[in-house]
Amino acid sequence: MTDQLTMRLRLQQVAAYRELRRSVQRSGRENVVFSLVMMGLAYFLHSQGLAGAFLLLYCVLIAGELLVGLFKWAAPSAEGFLLDGFVMAAFAAFIGWREYLAFQKGGGLNPIYVFFALLILSGALNKFRAYGQLRRLFAERPDPEHIAWFDDLVREIQTADPVADRLVLDLPTKPHWKAKLLGTTAFFVTATGNTVWIAGADDFSLRREKADRGTGYRKALLSIYGQGFPEFELDDASWDNYVKWAAALPQEPGTPAR
DSSP, X not given: OOHHHHHHHHHHHHHHHHHHHHHHHHHHHHHHXXXXXXXXXXXXXXXXXXXXXHHHHHHHHHXXXXXXXXXXXXXXXXXXXXXXXXXXXXXXXXXXXXXXXXXXXXXXXXXHXXXXXXXXXXXXXXXXXXXXXXXXXXXXXXXXXHHHHHHHHXXXXXXXXXXXXXXXXXXXXXXXXXXXXXXXXXXXXXXXXXXXXXXXXXXXEEEEOSOOOSSSEEEEEEEETTEEOOOEEEEHHHHHHHHXXXXXXXXXXXXXXX
16 A cells, blocks of 8 residues: 555545534534423423422433533534433433323323423434444544644645645635645645545546637536536636646556656
8 A cells, every 4th residue: 555545545534534523513503402492391391380300400401401512512523422312311211200200190191292202212312323333433533633734734725826836726616626736645625614525646537628718717627536516617727736746646557648
């Protein structure tokens, strides 16, 4: 395995783990929404006579749900799903326990609360399963230093100018990509947002029309991992950077020059 391939695989691992962290952060919004729903239910139960230890415990669970959402945002990791599952399971147990006590006192079971408890319990089980899957997929987590370096590189590429940096491409297709050419590896980053693709020289293609319109721009087509993107106008600086990079790539014996 070449050094370039090893670096590419490592970058892909960091990119995948970074995307995991982003998905965990986004899921924190669900905790906030769920907390608001629980607050509404707590208000309704309080108006129906819920008070004392039951109400206090309910408020503690709501606070726990909000804290889990904050944890997901501040320290996104697979463990966020585990904590989420525990809090949701506690909510389901609380509702079920309250219904059981009401039933013991001779009252009937409220089918709405029972359904709600089962629904929350199902959500908790899904969180536990998601945690187990993520732990297996990302057993080896990148070092914090690698993630920080990766984030800095993304920001650098997003603000880079192909005129000033001869390793940068500006590809205004949809989505708008910026790319950094590092050895035999192309580092694609969306100009806005956080989407990152790592590709080898053979994993993407860039073509531009031959006719010169006299504007410094020509129509171009981009394909990454077989996925084509809408036609766009490519400037001379980006095209020159790409051509020089492609010409300098090591050639396999018996293959035509790029």
